Amino acid sequence: xxxxxxxxxxxxxxxxxxxxxxxxxxxxxxxxxxxxxxxxxxxxxxxxxxxxxxxxxxxxxxxxxxxxxxxxxxxxxxxxxxxxxxxxxxxxxxxxxxxxxxxxxxxxxxxxxxxxxxxxxxxxxxxxxxxxxxxxxxxxxxxxxxxxxxxxxxxxxxxxxxxxxxxxxxxxxxxxxxxxxxxxxxxxxxxxxxxxxxxxxxxxxxxxxxxxxxxxxxxxxxxxxxxxxxxxxxxxxxxxxxxxxxxxxxxxxxxxxxxxxxxxxxxxxxxxxxxxxxxxxxxxxxxxxxxxxxxxxxxxxxxxxxxxxxxxxxxxxxxxxxxxxxxxxxxxxxxxxxxxxxxxxxxxxxxxxxxxxxxxxxxxxxxxxxxxxxxxxxxxxxxxxxxxxxxxxxxx
Numbered sequence: 001x002x003x004x005x006x007x008x009x010x011x012x013x014x015x016x017x018x019x020x021x022x023x024x025x026x027x028x029x030x031x032x033x034x035x036x037x038x039x040x041x042x043x044x045x046x047x048x049x050x051x052x053x054x055x056x057x058x059x060x061x062x063x064x065x066x067x068x069x070x071x072x073x074x075x076x077x078x079x080x081x082x083x084x085x086x087x088x089x090x091x092x093x094x095x096x097x098x099x100x101x102x103x104x105x106x107x108x109x110x111x112x113x114x115x116x117x118x119x120x121x122x123x124x125x126x127x128x129x130x131x132x133x134x135x136x137x138x139x140x141x142x143x144x145x146x147x148x149x150x151x152x153x154x155x156x157x158x159x160x161x162x163x164x165x166x167x168x169x170x171x172x173x174x175x176x177x178x179x180x181x182x183x184x185x186x187x188x189x190x191x192x193x194x195x196x197x198x199x200x201x202x203x204x205x206x207x208x209x210x211x212x213x214x215x216x217x218x219x220x221x222x223x224x225x226x227x228x229x230x231x232x233x234x235x236x237x238x239x240x241x242x243x244x245x246x247x248x249x250x251x252x253x254x255x256x257x258x259x260x261x262x263x264x265x266x267x268x269x270x271x272x273x274x275x276x277x278x279x280x281x282x283x284x285x286x287x288x289x290x291x292x293x294x295x296x297x298x299x300x301x302x303x304x305x306x307x308x309x310x311x312x313x314x315x316x317x318x319x320x321x322x323x324x325x326x327x328x329x330x331x332x333x334x335x336x337x338x339x340x341x342x343x344x345x346x347x348x349x350x351x352x353x354x355x356x357x358x359x360x361x362x363x364x365x366x367x368x369x370x371x372x373x374x375x376x377x378x379x380x381x382x383x384x385x386x387x388x389x390x391x392x393x394x395x396x
Contacts, residue, residue: 004029004047005392008039009054011374015344015359017337020376026058028366031391036360056386057374059340060360061106061133061367062322063347065259066217066238066309069093069100069110069135070117073267073317075276078151081114089114093121096319097132100312102396103320104385106367109309109351110137111178111217111238114152119173131395136175136351141219142166142205147196148184148219159204162197166205170212176351177209179234181218182225185265185284185314193222193242202232215352217259221288223247230256236350238309239264241288243295248302257350259309260296262328265289267316277315297333307350308343323382336376366392 005028012024014036025042027034035042044050070093071077081089100108110118118137124130141153142165156165166177179202183194202218209216210233218229221241229237230250236257243258251258265285272282300306310325311317326339334342348358356365368389373381388396 003049004034004045005049005051006042006044007051007053007058008042009052009056010370011057012036012360013057013059013337013340013376014361015060015341016361017341017345020057020374024058026360026366026368028392031365033360033362033364033366035362053370057371057381058360058368059371059375060344060358061369061388061390062104062308062343062382063351063358064100064105064108064310064312064322064343065236065307065347065350066261066311067100067108067110067135067319068112068311068313069096069108069121069319070114071313073313073315073319075271075315076278077313077315082151086115086117089117090120093117094124094130094132096313097121097125097130099318099320100133101131101388101390103322104369104382104388105320105322106133106369106388106390107348107351107353107357108133108135109176109217110135111176111219112141112149112152113137113139116140116172122175133390136353138176138178138217139169139172139174141178141180142169142197143180144196144201148180148182153180156201159200162201163204163208166208170208170214174214176214177205177216179205179216179218179229181220181229181234182222184219184221185268185281185288195222195225195228197228199228199231202229202234206233230254236307239292240295240299241292243299245298248299248304251299251304252302255305257305257307257346258296258299259307259350260292260299260329261309261311261325262292262296262332263321263324264311264314264317265292266324266328268314271316275316281315293332296329300333305346305350306342307347308339309347323379326382327379330379336379339379340375
């Protein structure tokens with residue numbers, strides 16, 4: 001058995017959405033949480049190692065449902081990817097992994113790698129070769145010929161080809177299958193709202209993933225493409241810029257998650273052409289931003305399941321910048337507690353890892369962060385995490 005460590009005296013936000021608990025305790029042993037609750041209930045053993053966190057707030061590590069770990073958040077990330085050596089891309093990804101972990105993101109989902117480097121990095125973290133947040137990886141995105149993300153994806157046309165493309169990703173070791181339902185902002189010459197892969201094409205890929213016990217996600221911005229993806233059985237809609245009442249009801253009926261990534265167009269517009277973002281990307285982001293925020297507000301009010309994701313790696317959308325997304329979710333109607341729950345429990349549920357991650361409950365892995373202030377009162381405290389614990393070990 002490993003050492004038993006007792007953390008005590010802090011305010012606990014457990015990630016379930018339950019009210020914060022003052023003067024709490026947490027017992028960690030062998031990477032997992034042994035006990036958690038009110039300190040008045042804890043009987044301390046004489047051999048217990050005790051860490052006093054009086055005055056601090058403890059909550060689960062953030063779980064980011066949408067990251068591109070090998071993309072560098074500069075004006076034009078694709079230009080770097082396609083022009084540098086794969087060896088440097090590996091080093092870049094390893095560096096980005098630390099940025100997530102040290103800033104308080106302890107788990108994430110990568111939704112579009114390059115040449116399967118994402119899978120190599122995932123395995124290296126799991127084997128302890130490099131330090132970083134654990135993550136699920138999708139390999140190459142499945143997109144139509146010339147479709148959004150074709151530069152880093154697997155182009156496929158027709159039902160049998162998308163089926164084979166999904167099988168290829170599963171063979172390579174992907175944890176999740178990412179399918180492109182519509183155009184997007186960062187691919188030149190495609191419109192964000194335009195449908196791309198058909199419902200039938202996507203369904204073939206979704207079926208293959210589900211047969212293998214894997215979840216699916218779709219880049220989906222335009223209304224028709226979102227509906228096609230939901231009808232195909234997709235598990236999460238990424239971005240969801242143009243949501244109407246019909247597709248919101250469809251998502252409610254099927255239990256489909258929305259991962260809004262509100263910060264992605266926000267940073268593109270904020271930094272703009274003068275910082276190297278292509279003009280077409282700025283123009284498209286300016287066009288979609290208001291629709292994006294309104295769609296999020298409508299989905300939230302209707303009760304659609306929402307998980308936090310940032311699209312880290314897109315222009316000026318930093319690795320480790322998850323708190324920006326929480327701030328935008330709160331600005332668009334969520335309470336701070338709802339934003340935190342979307343970034344912990346809901347994200348874990350969206351990723352299919354809720355049985356071991358996402359909340360601070362007995363039996364789960366001890367992934368938690370220590371904050372100097374209460375984020376329910378001051379959300380900005382998430383930008384200055386005091387300590388990060390991953391699998392029970394202090395990493396920062």
